[in-house]
Amino acid sequence: MDLIDTHVHLEDEAFDPDRVAVIEQAGAVGVKTMINAGSTPTANCAAQLLTKEFPGLFAAAGVHPHEFPDLGVEKLADLPGQLCQEKVVALGEIGLDYHVFPDYPPPHPEAQQAAYRSQLRLARIFELPLIIHVREAQADALRLLREQGPFPNAGVFHCYAGGTEFLAECLELGFYIGVGGPVTYPKADALRAALRQAPADRLLLETDAPYLPPQTRRGKRNEPAAIREVAEAVAALRGMSPDTLAAQTSENARRLFKLNPFDSGCFTYAIKDRLYVNLTNRCSSDCTFCPRRVSRRVQEFDLTLQREPLARELITAIGDPKAFREIVFCGFGEPLLRLPTLLDVARAVKARGGRVRVDTNGQAALIHGRDILPDCEGLVDEWSVSLNTADPEQYQRIVRPAGGASAPQAGREVHAGVITFIQQAVQRGFRVTVTAVELPEIDARALPQRAAQLGAHYRGRVPQRLGEPED
Ligand code: NI
Secondary structure (H helix, E strand, O other): OOEEEEEEOOOOHHHOOOHHHHHHHHHHOOEEEEEEOOOOHHHHHHHHHHHHHOOOEEEEEOOOHHHOOOOOHHHHOOHHHHHOOOOEEEEEEEEEEOOOOOOOOOOOHHHHHHHHHHHHHHHHHHOOOEEEEEEOOHHHHHHHHHHHOOOOOOEEEOOOOOOHHHHHHHHHOOOEEEEOHHHHOOOOHHHHHHHHHOOHHHEEEOOOOOOOOOHHHOOOOOOHHHHHHHHHHHHHHHOOOHHHHHHHHHHHHHHHOOOOOOOOOOOEEEEOOEEEEEOOOOOOEOOOOOHHHOOOEEOOEEOOOOOOOOHHHHHHHHOOHHHOOEEEEEOOOOHHHHHHHHHHHHHHHHHOOOOEEEEEOOOHHHHHOOOOHHHHOOOOOEEEEEOOOOOHHHHHHHOOEHHHHOOOOHHHHHHHHHHHHHHHHHHOOOEEEEEEEOOOOOOOOHHHHHHHHOOOEEEEEOHHHOOOOOO
C-alpha cells in the first residue's frame, strides 16, 4: 500500500523516546512519505532538522492559532526565513480556532485573524500551498481566505470536521480535504456523510500524530502507521478497496505538495549563449512589477515548477558548462533560498571550467541569518542584485519584502541589508551588477551613481522585457 501521511507532528516530545522506531514502523506499513506540519517557531526549526535525517520527510512551517492568545505578531518574525528552507513544501498549520478549552487561555479571535492574515500573505508570496486548521470558525476562515486570495497553489483543510455545505465552499476554492482519525469515531456521522460526497481527487489522508488517534487507539499516542486504519475507514464508506483509495490519495498529495519525482518542469533553459537554471518558484519579495503575476513564460519556456530540482538533476541537465558563455541562476523565484543546492551545482560548474552568475534580490543574509558570501567564494563569478531603487521607503512600497509581515519597518531594514550585501560582495572581490526595473514611477536616476559609490556596475531593465534574457 502506498500511503502518505500529509499531517504529522514528529518533532513533538511525545516521540522523543522512540522517534526513529516510529518512522520505521510507518515505513513498514507503506507510509514512506510524510509531511510534518509546523505549529510554533521552535517546532518549525526542529522539523527542519528532522527532514535532513529522513529522506521521505518533508515539512510545512507555520504558527498555529493557539499561539496567539493575544496580539503578538512577533511570533511570526522567523517564519519568512523558515519558509526558505529546503524541503519546506507548505505553509501551515495556520487558521482559526475559537473553541474554549478549560485549561487554556480563551481564544482571541482578533489576534488569531491578524496572524492568519499575515500568514496567508506569506503563502501568496512564497507560492506555497496552505495547511489550514479551523475549529468553530468556518465562516471567518473562508471570508479571510477569499479576501486575501486567490491562492492558485491551494491547500488543505486539515482534520476536516465540517459538513456538506462547508465542503462545497472548500472545494470551490480549489482546496483539498484532509481526513484523519475522527472519521472512525462513532459520533462522526455528519463527517462521514460529507466524505462520501467529496470528489476522490481532493481527498488526503493524515494522522495528526501524536494527536487524534483512530477509535481503536483512543486515549493512546497516535502514530503515522495508524493511517492504515484511516485509509480502511474511508475506503469502506466510499465503497472502494483500501489500495485504490491509498493510490488515489497519495497521487493527490504529490500533486498538491509537488512531491512527484516524475514531474519535472523546466529546470534549465538555454537562450542564445547562456544557460539559465530555474531553482525555485518561491520568493522572499512580492514586487509590484513582477512579471510572474502575468505569465510564467520566457520565450517558449514555461518556468512553473511542478517540483524543485535536485542538485544532481541540474548537474546532468547542464552537461558541459563550457558550451555556454555563463550559467545563470535566476527563474521566477529567489535562487538563494536554495543555497545548499545552488552551491552544489555551482561547484560542479566551476570544476568543469564554467562561469557562474547568480541573479538575486540580495536578501540572502537576512533570510539565512548570516553572511553567506564566504560560502560562495570561488563558486560564483558575478552577482546581479536587483535593488530597483536607492530610496528605502520606495523599496518597501514596490519590492514589498516578506519580512514586512512581522514589522512595518522591515522594508527599510531589508533595503539596508541588500546594500550591505552589495558592499560585502564588492569587498570580497566579486563582480557585482546592481539592477533596476526602470518604471515611470521610480526615480532610478540616483541608482547608477549609488551603484558606482558601492563599487558595483549598473544595469537598467525595461519593464516590458522583464523575464527576458539580456543581450
Ligand atoms: Ni496538527
